[in-house]
Amino acid sequence: MKNFSPGWLPTLITVPVVVILLALSIWQINRYNWKVDWTDRITSQLSAEPVTFPAGDLVPEDWQYRRVRLTGEFDHANEIHLFSHTYKGRKGFQIITPFHRSATGEIVLVNRGWVPDGRKEPATRAEGQLAGEITVSGIVRQPWRKPWSFMPASNAETNVWLYGELPEMAAHLKMQTASVFVELDATEVPGGFPIGGQTRVSLPNNHIQYAFTWAGLAIAMMVIFVLYGLKRGRTGEK
Numbered sequence: 001m002k003n004f005s006p007g008w009l010p011t012l013i014t015v016p017v018v019v020i021l022l023a024l025s026i027w028q029i030n031r032y033n034w035k036v037d038w039t040d041r042i043t044s045q046l047s048a049e050p051v052t053f054p055a056g057d058l059v060p061e062d063w064q065y066r067r068v069r070l071t072g073e074f075d076h077a078n079e080i081h082l083f084s085h086t087y088k089g090r091k092g093f094q095i096i097t098p099f100h101r102s103a104t105g106e107i108v109l110v111n112r113g114w115v116p117d118g119r120k121e122p123a124t125r126a127e128g129q130l131a132g133e134i135t136v137s138g139i140v141r142q143p144w145r146k147p148w149s150f151m152p153a154s155n156a157e158t159n160v161w162l163y164g165e166l167p168e169m170a171a172h173l174k175m176q177t178a179s180v181f182v183e184l185d186a187t188e189v190p191g192g193f194p195i196g197g198q199t200r201v202s203l204p205n206n207h208i209q210y211a212f213t214w215a216g217l218a219i220a221m222m223v224i225f226v227l228y229g230l231k232r233g234r235t236g237e238k
Contacts, residue, residue: 006229014225021218025211032207039203046201050137053182055104060142060180065201068182069137070108072101076129078173080109081120082161084198092116093160095194098175099182102133107175109166110136111183113194127191138184139199143167 006014045065053068080096092114099110119125143166146153154161156172170177186197
């Protein structure tokens with residue numbers, strides 16, 4: 001390598017950039033391992049038997065995607081309409097209804113499922129408005145807000161919501177509710193609506209591809225750096 005002479009400026013640029021690229025590659029591998037563990041945990045929770053929804057305060061992150069059951073009554077007069085395209089790409093709404101628990105008196109906002117646009121109003125699906133004490137099961141979901149400020153906002157006045165803004169929904173209803181939603185399982189409902197089982201879990205894990213990308217860039221930069229240094233050394237450049 002006696003003819004290797006890349007010069008100080010290319011070295012000053014290349015070495016830290018290669019180190020950063022390799023660090024990013026290692027970070028992506030760590031992210032991959034974390035995602036595998038997280039996916040295994042979520043898959044296990046989704047396939048587990050439901051447990052009784054806890055009373056009192058809970059940590060939403062600890063209960064995300066846990067299967068739970070609860071007993072009480074729906075308050076159909078105060079249902080929330082969450083705009084949704086989730087059922088076979090059709091425009092409609094998910095019906096979120098306050099659920100008064102029998103044992104504790106607590107209120108949980110329960111996502112009963114999807115209805116088409118023409119069935120948004122309760123009168124159009126009266127047979128599906130289950131009355132009296134009932135035991136239901138579903139999956140715990142955390143609230144969510146609009147991801148970007150420029151996106152349209154929910155409209156509490158018309159009761160059309162675009163995001164799972166649970167605190168705002170509770171304030172709109174003038175109720176103190178649990179800090180999470182429960183999305184009901186797919187069970188038969190008189191009249192067919194709402195259609196439960198709307199939970200969608202996406203668990204992509206592309207971190208290995210990203211790791212190879214960063215590592216590949218680091219290798220490519222090193223190859224260019226070495227070739228440049230050899231060429232420069234042979235021509236005797238200073």
